[in-house]
Structures are given as structure tokens and as C-alpha cells.
Amino acid sequence: MRTIGGRTDHVVVVGAGLSGLSAALHLAGAGRRVTVLESAETPGGRAGQELIAGHRVDTGATVLTMPELVDEALSAVGGSLSEIDLVKLAPAYRAHFADGSTIHLHTEAEAMEAEVRRVAGPREAAGYRSLRTWLTSLYQVQRERFIGANFDSPLDLLGPDLARLAALGGFGRLGPAVAKHLSDERLRRLFSFQALYAGVPPSRALAAYAVIAYMDTVAGVYYPRGGIGAVAEAMAAAAGRAGVAFRYGTSAAWLERVGSRVGAVRTTAGERIACDAVVLTADLPAAYRLLGITPRRPLRLRFSPSAVVLHTSAPRGWAPLENRLGHHTVFFGGAWEQTFAEITRRGRLMRDPSLLVTRPTATDPTLAPAGRELVSVLAPCPNLAVGPIDWRRVGPVYRDELVAELDRRGLTGFGADTEDLRLVTPADWAAAGLAEGTPFSVAHTFAQTGPFRPRNLVPGADNVVLAGSGTTPGVGIPPVLISGRLAAQRVTGGPARVRRARGARRTVSGM
Secondary structure (H helix, E strand, C coil), rough: CCCCCCCCCCCEECCEEEHHHHHHHHHHCCEEEEEEECCCCEEEEHCEEEEEECEEECCCCCCCCHHHHHHHHCCCCCHHHHCCEEECCCCEEEECCCCCCCCCEEECHHHHHHHHHHCHHHHHCCCCCCCHHHHHHHHHHHHHHCCCCCCCCCCHHHCCCHHHHHHHCCCHHHHHHHHHHCCCHHHHHHCCHHHHHCCCCCCEEEEEHHHHHHHHHHHHHEEEECHHHHHHHHHHHHHHCCCCCECCCCEEEEEEEEEEEEEEECCCCEEEECCCEEEEEECCCCCCCCCCCCCCCCCCCCEEEEEEEEEEEEEECCHHHHHHCEEEEEEECCCCCCHHHHHHCCCCCCCCCEEECCCHHHHHHHCCCEEEEEEEEEECCCHHHCCCCCCHHHHHHHHHHHHHHHCCCCCCCHHHCCEEEECCCHHHHHHHCCCCHHHCCCCCCCCCHHHHHHCCCCCCCCCCECCCCCCCCCCCCHHHHHHHHHHHHHHCCCCCCCCCCCCCCCCCCCC
């Protein structure tokens, strides 16, 4: 593994999202002096939180899996996951289908096998068991070698784990791989829609990306009381106790580079912060602009689809809410392949949408004022490059269409009985500095996967490392936490030592 040469005593981390916080914790645990610059007034980035009309709204990620990666980062400075009150969601999702059926997705094997038997019979239940075994095997093969490792060359892939991954069918296509185990179309969707997080339709995604389905459907889905933003707050607090200096409301303007080495970060306020190394966690094109270097690639980067998100407030006790919504609810439309084609290739809004509705107050009522519930609707849509839609004009109209669609799907009176808190469109993501108006960064196509993904070391910048969803290993809370650790390893030359607090243990509440 290549590492940064020369002094690395003081590291400046640009960005206090989860990747930056992970990097800061691992660096501090390895004895480095760390300064974190964050343009916002609070930590979190795309996993942050905002107070809107008395509601604590998670403005980005809403699904937390693999919390042990948070524990790993906190452990680097002697902390632990016990600092966060986690609830394991059971079921992890509630799924409603166009034929009127409902399936509850449980991550416990026995509970899910019983649910599959209820909705699809014993043959599909046996298929679920074999699928679960396959997903687990895929994850075990990829965990350390492919997901949790730094790559210097595609040759780094060579070895027995590559052969094992190939033997498991990891280089085939996800949709057909899932179909080998399940014949029920509803179940196939339930165990493959996660590919959209990686920016690729299930029919075209590598089967290796079934590890995302593993995280969602086997490892467990969790929610921290206080919201996803509570994870960032706990990580920042632990880093602060370990001596990490945080500079909120401070934006990096450019990196002062002499030859191939950065000696200081210049802020938009004109301040010069000297350093020995830099970890950049900004969205990939923004990181390259700060650095003044854009690595050459044989193919243009492809970005994932985007999303429209409608945050609303609903009255507590409202019957459709209680009857139709769990914490996470997926409303699947009748169309499937057409939907993916519309948002990934044709640049159109979904004519028969599949929607993710999150109701975090089902788990933590304190997120909303008394008598209210927080409900957020996420609708996948094209990014601004694939679908250059005039969102200032289309946004309000599309909001009305989404509300009407939810009304038709059983949330009767959604438009009349809820109050809008905020509508977020790709134009808003772009205004926040996210390339092509997507919060999901670079898509996980084959040419942008593993050692072919933009690397966290940039040629021509000897003491700069990248972290975040645009680089290794990829998009989502677990990958960005890993990316922070991988960035720290590029600086320190190895894993940070763990300083587990005496008596610390993980705390997970039941529902």
C-alpha cells in the first residue's frame, strides 16, 4: 500500500461529513494533530440534520447499516458505540406493491423466512434461505479484500479472494443472480432495488453489489435516537475529546501547493492554515478544483441518478399514517425496468414511480413537535446531466404529482392533511456543490468499481488523500466510513491503534 512520504504531524481534514469524521478519528488515534474545516455550522455533511419548524430533519441519509463501522472509528480514540442509542428496526422495511400486497422485510432469518412463506409459499422460503447464504458469502469474501482495502493497481485484486468472488458469480449481473434463488417478482425487487443506491439498475449492476442488499436485508437496519445526525454529533464529540480541532463555518478556498506537495489550506476568509497533509472529503469534482488537479481517465465519469425529497409534517394519530407506514416504507410501482431506464438513460421522471417514505417519528417521536409526525418522501429521478430539467418550474408540479400518487396508494388525504417543510430537487443538490445535482456521487459501473474507481491518492499531489463517496470504496454510510479509515491509513501507513475505553460496550435498544 502506497502511503504519504515525509512529515504528517498535522493533518487538515476538509469536511466534517462522516468520511471526514472517520478520517479525523483514525488519524487522532494514530497520534496525528488534526484540524477539521467545515463550511456548515454543524457536522454531518450528507448525513447531517437541520431544525425545520420544530422538526429535526435528517437532510441526507436516512438508512443506517453496519453500525460496527461507527464503533470502529470511535474506538480509535477510546470511544464506543454505547455513546449512541441505537434501535434495530424490526421490520427493516415495509413494502407495498402495485397488486395491493404488502411484505415486511425482516433481517432476522427466521422472521423473514416465515414472512416469505406467508406471502409466497414454502418454495420461495427455501429460496430466501439460499439467497441469504449467498449474500453472506459474498460479503465475507469482499469485506476485507475488496471493500475495506486501498488499491494501488488493478493487479491488487489478484489472489484467491478474486477466484472465490468469481466462483460465487460476483461478476455476473445482480438481477439474474437474485432470480436464481427467487421466482416471485416482488421478492426479487425487494432484494435488488438497493442497486439504485449504487447508481445502476439491478439488471446491469454487478452481482458483487449484492453486498448492499446484504447490509440492508441481513446485517440489520438501525436508527439512532435523535436522528442520523446523532451519529455525526457523537463522532465529532469523540474527536473533540481526543484533541481534534473543529473550525465550523470555515470553507477551504484553495490548497497552497509548491510542486507536488501542499503546505497550507487557504480559507475563503483569507486565512492560511499550515499543514503536513490534507484529507479532502468534498464531492469529487470540487475536491479536484480545490487541488487544481484533475486526473486523466480513459472514460468520462458517470454519476448516479438523483432524487427529489419532500419533507412533510403530519398529524400524529392520522389513520393512513398508522395503517400504511412503518419507519421505512417502499411503495413499488408496477413498472420496473421502465422506471430504471427513465431515470438512468432517458432523462425522464418516473411515470409509475417507486418511492421510499421514511417516518422516523415511528421510532423516535421527539423528532417532531407534540402532536406531529415527520414524514419524508424520496423519489429517484435523473441527475442534471442525464435529464436537464428546469426544476424551478417543474419542482412544485412534481411535488403535487407525488402527493397525488401517495394518495392513490393508500395515504388518503396526504396533500390535505400534511404540511410541507421543504422540497429538495436536483437543482438544490447542485447548489450545495454536488456534481450533476446528485447526492449519490459517482455511479458504481464496472469502470468505476474497486481499483477502477477514482483513487484516494491523486497523481501530482504527494500529501493529499481523498475520502468520501466519490472515491474508494463508494456510496453509502458504510463505504464512506471505510473511506475515512482508508484515507487515514494512507497517511499513517497502517491501521490506527484502538484505544477502547474500559468497560465500553455497544448499546442497541429494541423496538
